[in-house]
Amino acid sequence: MALIDKESGTTVLHRPAESPPPRTWRSWLIGRPLPTADAPHQTIGKAVGLAVFASDALSSTAYATQEILFVLAVAGTAAFGYAFPISIAIVVLLGIVVLSYEQTIHAYPNSASSYIVTRDNIGALPSQITGAALLTDYILTVAVSISSGVAQITSAYSILFNFRVELALVMVALIMLINLRGIKESGITFAIPTYFFLIMIFSTVMVGFFRYLSGSLTGVVDPPELEISHAVQPVTLFLLLHAFANGTTALTGVEAISDGVPAFKEPRTRNAGITLIWMAVILGILFLSITFLAGQIGAIPSEMETVISQLVRTAYAGRGFMYLVTMASVTIILIMAANTAFADFPRLSALMAGDGFLPRQLTYRGSRLVFSRGILTLGLLASLLIILFQASVTALIPLYAIGVFLSFTFSQAGMARRWWKIGHLAPGQEVKERGSTLHHESGWTLKMIINGFGAFCTLVVMLIFAFTKFHDGAWIVLLLIPLLVMGFSAIHRHYQGLGKRLSLRNYGGPPRLSRHRVILLVGGVHQGTLSALRYAHLLSNDLTAVHVSINPDETARVRRDWELWGNGIRIVILDSPYRLLLEPLLDYIDEIDARRQPNEIITIVVPQFVPRHWWHNLLHTQTAFLLRVVLLFRPGIVVTDVPYQVG
C-alpha cells in the first residue's frame, strides 16, 4: 500500500492490483480475465475489412432470392419470371443506399452508427427510435442467419430437419461463447471463411452461366414440392411490392462497415469507403446472378430445401463433393453474419446505456473486455425467437429488415440535415456540435441531395414493407419499437431524476446526527444473541432489547435468561396475541419513530444464524431478511444483521 497524496486534510491511499484472479470454471469456458490495459488497438486493411464487415450483407444472398420466390409462388410458378426484374430494382436501391453511406463515412470517421448520426443531427427521440429499430434488427439478424444456416445443413442432410431448432440453438450458444471469449484474432479468422464463401459461390455462379450459355443447364432434378395453401392468385401490384420488400433483406448488413470505420487503417475513411463500394459491387453481382440462374433452373422455394441448395446441385449436376463444400461455405458465412450482430448489438446497447437509455450494467466490460451482458442478452433473445418461429426463415422474414430501413431513413435524413446546416455556414465559420466540428464545405448541395434521395428511397421501401407485410408479422415490430422507446424514456427519466436527487450541487450536507438508538431483537437467549448484544453495545449506549411474545413459556424463559445474561439492558416484551412476529415489532418501531428527532437514527440489530449448509436456512425463519424488506422504505432506520457462524 503506497501513500500517494495528502492534501486538503484527506489521506488518499492507493492499493495496487493483486495478481490476476484464479482460474475458475468460467475462465475455463471463456478464457482468463484480461486487464483493462489489454484493450486491442489493432487496425485492419481493406481486404480484411471486407471479410470482417461484409459477411452479414453478402450472406443475405443465401436467402433473399428464395424469399422473393416464396411470395411470387402464390401466383403460381409462372410468376417466378418477375423475380429478376425485382432483383434489378433492389440492386438500384442498393446503389443509392451505398452512395449515401459512403458520404456518411467521410463525415463520421469515428463511428457512423445510425444511432449517433440521428442523435447528433435530428434529435433524441428519433435516435431512440433508430436505436430500438437497430437492436430489434440485430436480434433478428442472429435468428434469421442461424435459421438459414441450419436450413442449408438440412437441405444437404434432410434427416436433420426435425432437429433444426436444437441445431440452431446450439449454434447460437457457440457464437455467444466465442463472443464472450472476445475475438482478438478477428482479422484472419474472418478472412478465411468469407473468401472461401466468395470463391465457392462465384465458382457455382460461373459454372452455372457456362452451362447456361453452352445450353447444357438443365432444370432442378427432383425439385421439392411447391407448398401453396390457397388457389393460384393473380399477379397484383401488391404481390410484386410484397416480393420486392422480401428481397430487400439483401440490403441488411450494408451499414456494418460504417459502424466500424475506426477499425480501418489510415486513411480510414477512404479505406472504409472503398471497401463499402467493393462490397456493394460483389453483393449486387451475386444477388442478380443467383436470381437469374434460379429462374433458369426453375428452382422452387421450400422449407425442405433452400433455393441455393437447388442451384448448387443443379450447377454441379448432383450432390457431389463440390456441392457439399459449397453448401458448407454458405452455412459458415451465415453463421459469420450472426457473429456481426454479436459485435454490433452489445456495442450499440453500451452506447445507449452510456446515454442513460438502457440499464447502466450494459456498459460494463466483462472479464474478457467485451460487453458480456449485451452478448448474453442478444443470445437469449435470439434463441427465444428461434424457438417461437421454429427456426423458419420465411416465418421470420416479415419481422426482419423493417428496422434496418427505419434506421437507414433516419440516418440519411440526419446527414441531409447536416449538409443543409453546413451549407448555411459562412465560409470560415465553425460550429462545434456533439463529437464533431462543422465548417463550410463546397458541393454541399449535391451531397444533401444524395443523402436526401437515399432517405426518401429507404422511407418508401419501409412504407412498402410495413404495408405489404403488416399482417404477416411486421405489426409486431411496429408495435415493439414504440414500446422499446417508451422503455428507454422511462429508464432515462429514472437516471436523470436520480442524478438530480443525489447531486451535491447546492447541497448543504446531511444534518448531523446526535442520537443513535439501537434496538436488539431477541428471539431467544443463546450464544448468537449474546454475540449480537456485544456488537450492539459497540454501536450506542442507548440500547433496548425487544422480544415478541408469541408463546408464554418461551417468553418466561427469555425473561429469566435475559436477567442473567442481558448485561442489565432493559428488555421490552411485545405481546402478540395473533402470533405475528413482524407486525408487533413494526407497531413498536412506529411508536418510537413517531417521536424520533430529525437528528436521531435508529438501528435494529438482528442476530442471525449462519448454518453450515445453505439448505439449513429452510429450517429457520428469515426474520432479518423480512424486516429489512419491510423497513427499506423508512428513512432513518437501518437494519443490521449480525451473523453468528454456527460450527
Next chain:
Amino acid sequence: MALIDKESGTTVLHRPAESPPPRTWRSWLIGRPLPTADAPHQTIGKAVGLAVFASDALSSTAYATQEILFVLAVAGTAAFGYAFPISIAIVVLLGIVVLSYEQTIHAYPNSASSYIVTRDNIGALPSQITGAALLTDYILTVAVSISSGVAQITSAYSILFNFRVELALVMVALIMLINLRGIKESGITFAIPTYFFLIMIFSTVMVGFFRYLSGSLTGVVDPPELEISHAVQPVTLFLLLHAFANGTTALTGVEAISDGVPAFKEPRTRNAGITLIWMAVILGILFLSITFLAGQIGAIPSEMETVISQLVRTAYAGRGFMYLVTMASVTIILIMAANTAFADFPRLSALMAGDGFLPRQLTYRGSRLVFSRGILTLGLLASLLIILFQASVTALIPLYAIGVFLSFTFSQAGMARRWWKIGHLAPGQEVKERGSTLHHESGWTLKMIINGFGAFCTLVVMLIFAFTKFHDGAWIVLLLIPLLVMGFSAIHRHYQGLGKRLSLRNYGGPPRLSRHRVILLVGGVHQGTLSALRYAHLLSNDLTAVHVSINPDETARVRRDWELWGNGIRIVILDSPYRLLLEPLLDYIDEIDARRQPNEIITIVVPQFVPRHWWHNLLHTQTAFLLRVVLLFRPGIVVTDVPYQVG
C-alpha cells in the same frame, strides 16, 4: 407501556397488544385473525364423533370393491365371484384391527396417534418410520379420495371426464382454503353430510337386497366396457392376494378415532371406544353388502363409470332423482374424507416438528390458529400427485394403504410391548414413562395377545401388499419412507447440534470487543454516500472509505469530490485492472482481517439506493446484497447497508 418488573438490575417493560390487525385480502379469503386465547375447547358426543372421524373410513366403501374387481378382471369376469369371499377376509381383518385399537384408546386417552404409541413404546427410529408412513398416506388419502369423488361426478356426467384433473385440483384448493379458515363449527357441519351419506347408501343397499330377494334385480344396463390389456390369465394365489391387498384400502381411516380421543365428551375413552365399534360395524356391513350386490348385478370396474354408480343406477333402475342424490352424497363423503387428512397431516407434522424431526415452522399456528404451513404443504403435495397420476384412483391405489398398515403394525406392536412391561411390574409398582404412568394391570396377557395378533395380521397384510403391488408402484413408497426417515434424522441432527452450539450452559460469554473498524464503501460521491458516511461516523472513529477503481475517470472524480465532502476521512483506492468489484474489496478485507485481533470487529457500511419502484433495482448493481452473501460465513465481519430513500 407498563413497567412490570425490576429485579436483578434489568428493567422489563411489557407492551400490551394492539387492536387486531387490519383486514387484508388474506382476511377476506380465510377470515379475520384469531387471538391465541380463542383456541377451541369444545367436546363432542358419540353421534357427532362418528360423523367427524368416520368419514374417511366409511368413504373407502366407495372404491374398495371396485379396486378388488380391477385386479380380478385380468382373470376375466368369471373371477369376480372371488370378490365376496375376499371381502369377508377383509372384514375379519377389520375386526382384529378395531379390537386392537379399542385397547389402544383406553391406554392413551390424550392421543393414541400411532406416532406417539410407537415413539413411547418402541423407540425413535420406528416412530420416525411410522411418521413417514403416516404423512405419506395422508397425502395419498387426499389424492385418492378427491380422485374418487371426481370419478363419481364424471360417472354421472361423462362430459366432465376430460376435466377430471382440473376438477380435482379445484376441490383440493377449496378444502385447503376451508382448513386454512379453521373449522370451528365442525360438529354439525360434519354430521349432516355423513348421515346423509349413510341414509342414502343404506337405502340403496336395502332396495338392492329387496329387489334381489324378490328376484327383480337385473344386471347393469349398458355396462362400461371391460378394459383388459392382456389375454385372460388364470386365477392364481398371487392374483387373489393382490385383490385382497387392494380391498384392504377399506381399512384406511380406521385409526382416525384413536387420534381424536381428546375431542370426545367424558368419559372420553369409553365414548371413543364405543364410537370405534359402531364405525367398524357400519363399515363392515356396508362393504360386504356393496361387494355382494356388485357381484349380483355384474358390475364392471372401469375408469369411465364407478362400480358404485353402476350399483346405484341398477338398484333405482335408471339415472333418476334418487341416483343423482345418492351419487352426490357419495361425492360429498369422499371430499369429507380428504378433509380428515387435512386435520391429521398438519397435526402430525407439528408434533414431529416439535420433536425436531421436521422444520420448526410447522409448529407455528397461523392467523386462524391452524397449522397453516402443514395445510399448504399437504394441499400442494396432493395436487402434485393428482396431476402426476391424472386423478386415476386405480393408478394411485398401489401406493396407498401400505403406509397405513406399516403404522398399524408398529402402533400395535408398541401396545403389545407396553402390556408386556405392565405385566412384569410388581402389583403397586409404578413406572413413569413419557406422558403416562404404568402400573400393574390384571388381564394384561389377553390384551397383549390381542394387540400382538393385530400387529401380526397387519404385518402380514403389509408384506402381501408390498409383494403383490411392488411393480405397480408400491416400490415408490418403500423407497420414499427410508428417504423421509433420513431427512428427519438430518433435520434432527441439525437442531440438536445447533442447540448444543448455542447453549449458554458453561458459557463464559463472548470476549469483550475493544476495537470497531468501520469501512465505508464509496462507489461515487453523492447524497446517499454522505448519508452513509454520517451513519458510519456514529459507529466508530476508526473509519476508512474504500473505492474500487474500475474506470480511471470515475476514480479521479471520486477523489476530487471526497476531498471536498469526505470530512477528512482517509480513502483507500483499490485498483481493479480486471474490472471486478467484489474481488479487490475481498482481497482488501482479507488483508485487514488477517491482522484482526480477537477483540476487534469490522463493519462494512454500504450506501444503498432505495428507488421508488422495485423494478428500478434492475437498473442498479446490487453490491450490498452480493457482499453480504459473500461475507456471511466470515466471523467478526458485519455488513450494514444504509438505505437512502430517493424521492
